[in-house]
Amino acid sequence: MSMHKYILRRLIDSASTLFFIIVANFFLFRLMPGDPIKLMIKSYRLTQSMIVRLNQLYGMDKPMWQQFFIYIRNMLTFDLGMSFRYHTPAAPLILDKVGNSILLLLAAITLAMSIGIVAGLIAGWFHGKPIDISLVTSSLFFYCMPTFWIAMVFAAAFVTILPISGMHTLTLYNASWFGRLLDLGKHLILPTMVMTILYIGEMLILARNEVSNILTQDYINTAKAKGLSPRQIIFRHVLRNASLPLVSNAGISLAFLVGGSLQAEIIFSWPGVGRLMYGAAMARDYTVLQGCFYILSLTVVIANFLTDIAYKYLDPRVEY
Amino acid sequence: MLDIKDLQVEYTVPGGVARAVNKANLNLTEGESLGLAGESGCGKTTLGNAILRILPEGGQISGGEINLDGIDLVELSEEKMRRIRWKEISMVFQGAMNSFDPTMNIENQIAEAILIHQRDTSKETALERARELLRLCGINPLLGKSYPHELSGGMKQRGCIAMALALQPKLLIADEITTALDVMTQAQIFTLLRDMKRKFNLSMIIISHDLAVLAKNCDRLAIMYAGHIVEIGTIQDIFDHPRHPYVKGLLFCIPNFAGGRKIIAAIKGAPPSLLAPPPGCPFHPRCPISISECKTAAPQLLSVNTNNHSVACYRKDYKGVIWK
Amino acid sequence: MESSRRRIRLQIHDLLNLWRVFRANPMGLIGLAMLAFFVAIAIFCPVFSPYDPRDTVGEFLAPASPAHILGTDQLGRDILSRVLYGTRISLLVGITAAAISVFIGTSIGLVSGYFGKAFGEVLMRFTDMFLVMPQLALMIILAALLGRSLFIIMVVVGVTSWPWMARIIRSEVLSLKQRPFVERAISIGCSDFYLIRKHILPNVMPLITANAILTIPWAIVSESTLSFIGLGDPTAISWGSILSGAFSNSAIILGLWYWFIPAGLAIVLLSMSFALIGHVMDEVLNPRLRKRGV
Numbered sequence: 001m002s003m004h005k006y007i008l009r010r011l012i013d014s015a016s017t018l019f020f021i022i023v024a025n026f027f028l029f030r031l032m033p034g035d036p037i038k039l040m041i042k043s044y045r046l047t048q049s050m051i052v053r054l055n056q057l058y059g060m061d062k063p064m065w066q067q068f069f070i071y072i073r074n075m076l077t078f079d080l081g082m083s084f085r086y087h088t089p090a091a092p093l094i095l096d097k098v099g100n101s102i103l104l105l106l107a108a109i110t111l112a113m114s115i116g117i118v119a120g121l122i123a124g125w126f127h128g129k130p131i132d133i134s135l136v137t138s139s140l141f142f143y144c145m146p147t148f149w150i151a152m153v154f155a156a157a158f159v160t161i162l163p164i165s166g167m168h169t170l171t172l173y174n175a176s177w178f179g180r181l182l183d184l185g186k187h188l189i190l191p192t193m194v195m196t197i198l199y200i201g202e203m204l205i206l207a208r209n210e211v212s213n214i215l216t217q218d219y220i221n222t223a224k225a226k227g228l229s230p231r232q233i234i235f236r237h238v239l240r241n242a243s244l245p246l247v248s249n250a251g252i253s254l255a256f257l258v259g260g261s262l263q264a265e266i267i268f269s270w271p272g273v274g275r276l277m278y279g280a281a282m283a284r285d286y287t288v289l290q291g292c293f294y295i296l297s298l299t300v301v302i303a304n305f306l307t308d309i310a311y312k313y314l315d316p317r318v319e320y
Numbered sequence: 321m322l323d324i325k326d327l328q329v330e331y332t333v334p335g336g337v338a339r340a341v342n343k344a345n346l347n348l349t350e351g352e353s354l355g356l357a358g359e360s361g362c363g364k365t366t367l368g369n370a371i372l373r374i375l376p377e378g379g380q381i382s383g384g385e386i387n388l389d390g391i392d393l394v395e396l397s398e399e400k401m402r403r404i405r406w407k408e409i410s411m412v413f414q415g416a417m418n419s420f421d422p423t424m425n426i427e428n429q430i431a432e433a434i435l436i437h438q439r440d441t442s443k444e445t446a447l448e449r450a451r452e453l454l455r456l457c458g459i460n461p462l463l464g465k466s467y468p469h470e471l472s473g474g475m476k477q478r479g480c481i482a483m484a485l486a487l488q489p490k491l492l493i494a495d496e497i498t499t500a501l502d503v504m505t506q507a508q509i510f511t512l513l514r515d516m517k518r519k520f521n522l523s524m525i526i527i528s529h530d531l532a533v534l535a536k537n538c539d540r541l542a543i544m545y546a547g548h549i550v551e552i553g554t555i556q557d558i559f560d561h562p563r564h565p566y567v568k569g570l571l572f573c574i575p576n577f578a579g580g581r582k583i584i585a586a587i588k589g590a591p592p593s594l595l596a597p598p599p600g601c602p603f604h605p606r607c608p609i610s611i612s613e614c615k616t617a618a619p620q621l622l623s624v625n626t627n628n629h630s631v632a633c634y635r636k637d638y639k640g641v642i643w644k
Numbered sequence: 645m646e647s648s649r650r651r652i653r654l655q656i657h658d659l660l661n662l663w664r665v666f667r668a669n670p671m672g673l674i675g676l677a678m679l680a681f682f683v684a685i686a687i688f689c690p691v692f693s694p695y696d697p698r699d700t701v702g703e704f705l706a707p708a709s710p711a712h713i714l715g716t717d718q719l720g721r722d723i724l725s726r727v728l729y730g731t732r733i734s735l736l737v738g739i740t741a742a743a744i745s746v747f748i749g750t751s752i753g754l755v756s757g758y759f760g761k762a763f764g765e766v767l768m769r770f771t772d773m774f775l776v777m778p779q780l781a782l783m784i785i786l787a788a789l790l791g792r793s794l795f796i797i798m799v800v801v802g803v804t805s806w807p808w809m810a811r812i813i814r815s816e817v818l819s820l821k822q823r824p825f826v827e828r829a830i831s832i833g834c835s836d837f838y839l840i841r842k843h844i845l846p847n848v849m850p851l852i853t854a855n856a857i858l859t860i861p862w863a864i865v866s867e868s869t870l871s872f873i874g875l876g877d878p879t880a881i882s883w884g885s886i887l888s889g890a891f892s893n894s895a896i897i898l899g900l901w902y903w904f905i906p907a908g909l910a911i912v913l914l915s916m917s918f919a920l921i922g923h924v925m926d927e928v929l930n931p932r933l934r935k936r937g938v
Contacts, residue, residue, distance in 0.1 A: 020773040028785065137671065140923060144915035146865045148872050149887060149908035156896045156904070164896070218418035224374050225413075226433045226483075228403035236432070240423050252775060259780025263869065267891070277781060278873060281788045289788065293781050300776045316467045317422055 006312050014305045021297045022075050025290060026068060080291035083280075090291040094273060098295060100167060101272030104261050105187060105254075106193035113246055120207020121234065121242065127212045136208065139201035147260040151194045151267035163187050165269040191264045198260045199253065206249055210242045220232050244315050251307030254300045321523055321537070322348040322371075322491060326370035327384035329370045330362070331594075338594035340366040340604075341464055342547040345621055348491070353517060353524040355534035355555075361591060364527045367544070369494045370407055371525075373401050390492070407437050409628050410484040414479070414496040419480050420468035427451055427464030433486045453482040456519075457512055474505035481512060495527045510537050531570065535559060540628070542566050546591050546602035549621060553629030563624055563631040565607050565642050572643045587643070601633070608642055609635050665928045667841070675920025682914050686731040690888075692727035695874055697881050705893065708902040715902050718893050719867050723886065727906050730883040734914055738864035744802025745863065746809055746856040753813025758840060759819065768814065774807040783866065787875035794877045801866045808832055816851050857922035861915035868911050883907040 015077035074080065080091040123135040155164040163169065165189050168180065214220065217236070223233045260276030271274065273292050312318050329341035340363045348354050351532065356364045369375050371386055386393040388408060393401065413419050420429055428448035434441055451461035457478045468476060477497060484492055489539055492512065498506040514537060517524055528534055534541055535555055542552040543564070551564040562568045569587045589606040598605055604614040613619075613634050621630045666672050687694065694713075695701045699721035701712075708715045714723035756767035786800045797901070820826060820843075831838055870876050871884025890896070890904040 016769065017773055020769065021777065023772065025776075028789075031670065052482060121856055133671075134386045140919045141912065141916060142917055144861050144865065144912050146868050146872070146884075146892075146911055148869060149904070150909065152416070152887065152891060153894055153908065156901065159897055159899075213712060218413060219421045221374060221376075222413060222419045222480075223421075225372055225405055225411050227407065227436055228432075229399075232928075237424075239420050241421070244423075255776055255778045258778035259869075261786075261870075262778070262780050266873070277784065281784050281873060282726050286789075289785055293785055296778050296781050297776055300778065306775065311902060315423055317469050 006318075007309060010305055010308050011063060015302050017299075018298065018301050021301070022072060022294070025075075025294055025297075026071050026095050028290075050202060075294060080294065083285055083288045086285075090287050093288065094276060094291050094295050097271055097273050097276055098125045098299070100270065101258075101261055101265070101274060102193065102201065102299070103262065104188070104191055104270060104272060107192040108199060109250060109257065111192060111196040112199040113204050113243075114252065115196070116203025117207050117239070117243060117246060119200075121210035121211055121238070122203045123204065124211025124215065124242075127208075132208070135204060141201075141203045142197050143201040143274060145198070147194065147198050147263040148267055150197055151264050152190070152195055155267060156192050156228060158190060162190050162266075167271055180274070187270075191261075191270050194264050195257070195260050199257060202249070202253065203246055206245050207242055210245050212239055214241050230288065240314065247307055247314060251304040251311075254303045254307075258296055258300065265300075321350045321352075321389060323385075325385045326385070327386060328382045329366050329375065330380060330382045331366075332378045332380075334593070336595045339545050340379070340594060341370065342597075342618070344544075344549050346542060346546075346549065346552070348523050348525065350490075350523055351517075353526060353538045353542065355536055355541040356525055356527045356544065357514065357529060357531060357541060359529060359591065362544040362592075363547040364544050365470050365495055368411065368495050368525065368527050370566055371491075371493060372405055372411055373398075373555060374405075379638065403417040403437070404593050405487065406433055406484075407433050407487045408489055409491045409493065410487070410489040411495060411518045412484045412497050414499055416566070417473065417476065417500070420476065423469055425465050427454070428469070430454070430464075430479070430483045431483070432488055433483055437487055449486070450482075453485055454479065456485075456516070457482040458508075473501055474508065477501065477505075478512060481509070481516065485516060485520060489522070490518035491523045491525065492517075493525045493527065498533070499528070499530075506533070513537065543570070546581070546597060548602055548618065548632060550603070550633065551629075551631045552621065554627055556628040557625070557627060561629075561637040563629075564633045565635065565638075566603050567608060573590040607612075609638055609640075611635065659911070666924060667923045669927070671920050672924030675917045675924070678913060678917035681922065682731055682735065682910075682917065686735050687730055689725075689728040689731060693722075693728045694726045695722040695909060696815075697721060697725040697729045704820075705900075707900070710768050713902075714906055715887070715900065717903065718909075719887050723903060726886055727883065727910060729881045730886060730907065731914070733794070733880050733882045734864050734867065734911065737794065737801070737867040738914075738918075741798045741801035741867065742856065742859040742865040743803075744798065745805040745859055746852065746893050748802070749809025750813050750852055751807035751811040752806065754817055754840065754844070756843065757814040757817025758836070764814075769871065771807045774804075775811070778806045780869065781864075784873065784875065785868060786880060787870055792877055793879055797867055797870055797876055799832060800870070801863050805859065805862055805866070809852075809859065812851065812855055813848060816848055817844055820847055854922055854926040857918055857925055860918040862921075863916045864918075876899050883911050 008069035016046055019166060026088040041288050076263065078095070080089070080093050080094065083093055086093065110227070138216045158164065163186055166185065169183050169187075220233060220237060223237055228236070261272065262277065265272045266278050273296060277292040277296075279285075280292065323413055324346040327341055327344040327346075328339065331340055342363075344363075344367060346354070346367075352614045356367065358364050361406065366375070366379070369379075370381055371393070373381070373396075375381070381394050381398065384394065388404070396404070423471065424431055424432075427450040430453060431443065431446035434446040434449055435443065438446075451464050454464055455461045458483065459475060459478050463471070463475075468479075468594075471479065480497075497513075498509050501509065510533065513524070513593055515524075519549045524538075526534060528536055538555060540552065540554050541558045542549050543558070543566070544550065545566050551558065551567045558567065559571065562571055566587070592602055592605065598615075599617075600615040600639065601607070601610070601618050602612075604610040607614065611634060619634050621632045622636070623630045624636060698721065698748070701722050702720050704716065704718055704720045706712055706716040706720075712722050712724065714727065717723055717726070726928075750769065752767055756764040756771070758764075781802050783800050787796065790796045799903040805860055814822070826839065829843055833840075867876070868882060868884035868887070870887045871880075871882040874888060876882055876885055878885075886907040887904055890900065893903075895903045
């Protein structure tokens with residue numbers, strides 16, 4: 001299947017998944033016992049202008065099906081309503097923070113995949129030997145750790161050495177751009193380490209199983225017969241084939257990773273969508289909750305799409 | 321050109337040590353095509369792998385010599401052996417389905433062989449040569465950019481042959497190369513192989529359990545049983561005047577289309593376990609004419625005529641009917 | 645009558661074989677031992693714990709001392725007792741939520757795998773949609789909307805983690821459908837229900853078992869996460885809520901390790917016991933699956 005056709009199919013797929021999500025999001029909030037939107041209006045003291053705006057946005061007094069269409073329109077134009085807590089539009093509030101969350105996620109995935117593949121390679125090459133068993137056991141150990149706890153332990157351990165809160169040090173406000181970049185890096189270290197640990201177990205086990213499998217394949221034997229050294233075999237043939245399940249898994253695991261980043265953001269006060277969502281949950285700010293959920297799901301859909309394309313580039317065999 | 325003396329290959333398995341090749345003696349002259357026949361598990365693939373020293377995990381050469389133009393391959397360091405692999409000796413494997421890396425296209429993999437051994441060749445030159453080789457083997461050079469899964473079994477096997485010829489080796493080992501293909505494709509592949517042999521003046525070792533294939537494509541034939549080479553000679557000698565009881569039994573199993581009705585005999589029993597082989601000749605438990613000597617010591621390969629026909633059997637001069 | 649007795653004997657024989665293979669792997673045994681340890685604590689915690697976990701029995705935020713081995717929290721409650729009692733919630737919610745998730749996931753996986761084409765495809769889309777939604781985010785929303793009780797937590801965790809199972813079951817059912825013995829059964833004219841019951845389900849059962857066990861660690865960790873965030877049952881003693889107290893009372897900055905290390909470690913070790921067992925079960929059951937299927 002050619003790349004173009006594949007991209008088209010995946011695009012249609014992503015669009016339909018997104019549509020499903022939007023629909024689900026709509027019903028999630030409307031059909032809950034005690035319609036939260038109406039509850040919100042009652043419990044928060046809203047000014048008259050806000051009520052009017054709300055009606056405009058949600059069509060509170062219109063029939064359900066009309067509300068649905070208004071809702072779809074809103075979602076597609078990123079009009080995510082008003083935050084009940086802050087009395088400001090929700091969309092800029094959320095979109096402002098998306099970049100921060102993505103930064104954290106990207107750093108963590110890259111690190112986890114790189115270390116995971118190398119460790120998985122070692123484990124797979126020495127299948128059954130002590131180093132393999134200890135690597136696998138450590139992976140299981142990390143897999144069972146709640147992210148927020150890893151974060152707490154790391155924070156406690158490094159509290160005197162590295163910053164454990166926020167994204168910037170306020171006092172460096174007028175420092176050079178390089179100084180600020182370095183500062184950002186310092187703030188990034190702990191949250192990234194925490195999330196990497198969270199994900200590395202899965203990557204390692206996947207890589208290890210795949211490497212064990214690959215080493216039994218005929219083409220590895222052919223490569224050996226051709227006179228390639230073990231190093232050449234690993235770099236030219238094993239790595240490429242072994243990274244395939246990792247890439248495809250990265251897409252699927254993204255939803256799981258977002259959950260992890262949520263926790264890391266809470267502990268480290270990292271100003272991302274996760275932390276915003278946490279505050280919104282505590283304050284029962286449903287608009288922001290709904291908006292965050294939508295943005296997060298959208299991010300995962302886009303990331304899935306991108307990883308699928310990357311996968312097709314790596315493995316020419318894949319069909320839609 | 322190739323002289324194998326008393327080669328021994330063992331596998332260390334959970335049950336113990338299995339001797340897959342036991343004191344094998346073979347030789348090959350330049351431009352000659354030798355067939356290596358025997359049933360599954362007789363050690364022919366192991367022998368092929370041992371020559372290239374690509375035995376799987378647990379396998380090792382425990383004795384003997386493999387002389388290629390005077391150099392003993394068994395004694396070579398791994399690094400030196402790597403330089404010999406593919407350049408002097410190359411191999412075409414059975415599983416054409418999987419001999420190519422699925423994530424790289426064909427011409428790149430053929431070019432890889434060239435680039436590994438001839439470092440100063442440019443990538444473009446290597447690719448050109450790869451395409452030329454594909455053309456020689458009957459594949460449209462434009463298909464070089466295809467991936468393995470886009471080609472049929474027969475085409476993949478041709479690709480494997482093209483790859484094996486990339487460095488113009490002295491010796492080509494073909495290990496059951498057409499077992500997984502249909503008869504028509506089989507014929508085409510072997511025609512190709514014969515053409516290449518002539519063109520490049522190759523020496524070949526063709527490993528197969530199909531006697532018909534070997535009869536058509538080889539000059540000489542060696543038959544293996546349970547790790548031992550039991551008979552070796554020209555095609556004519558082996559088919560017309562077999563001396564070893566096992567070989568006689570094998571040939572007796574082939575139905576005769578042309579002649580009259582023939583009762584096909586079966587060789588009762590099964591090959592011995594290689595972990596605990598019977599003492600003496602490996603075939604004696606199943607041999608109708610075995611004598612006491614057969615049980616004590618394994619017979620040596622001894623010449624029976626001037627034409628390099630050798631048999632390992634104490635009863636090689638027995639003239640009666642063995643198999644009914 | 646005779647055949648059913650034989651069948652039971654065969655099944656016991658199978659189980660014993662299974663046990664023998666399982667026993668050979670040390671990882672599985674360690675997991676089993678750890679699990680037994682935690683179950684014992686869960687059952688006998690009133691005996692083991694020095695104080696009533698809900699009572700204020702000491703000074704607020706007292707450090708670790710012989711009287712309070714793990715100190716006291718912000719309400720003067722003994723932390724060690726609370727950690728011990730937390731085992732109950734984790735085990736209860738973990739297993740129940742996993743059961744719900746396995747039930748939903750298996751049903752959907754079976755149905756969507758077996759009834760392919762249109763119906764199966766739609767179900768698959770539905771599953772994929774769930775996979776795209778960040779589970780924790782969904783859990784937070786549901787918990788925030790539905791309220792705070794143990795039952796709701798169980799349902800919320802169960803309802804958000806079934807897609808993983810559904811996917812695995814579905815692909816296995818799809819591949820089983822291609823196997824010759826299924827085609828033969830269909831050609832004889834077996835009804836769908838019979839096929840599922842007699843052929844598909846037994847072959848899928850090992851996969852279900854291994855993965856069901858592996859779902860439990862996720863459920864335990866999810867429950868503790870929700871409690872930590874503050875969406876758990878306020879009256880329940882959960883390891884997550886202990887950690888939540890630690891966090892909000894600056895235990896990290898003050899280095900009050902006795903407050904947050906043991907509770908977290910308990911989560912990890914309990915989950916790990918299930919994970920080890922599940923991992924070994926997976927390796928044990930899978931080759932059998934291949935053998936039995938044909």
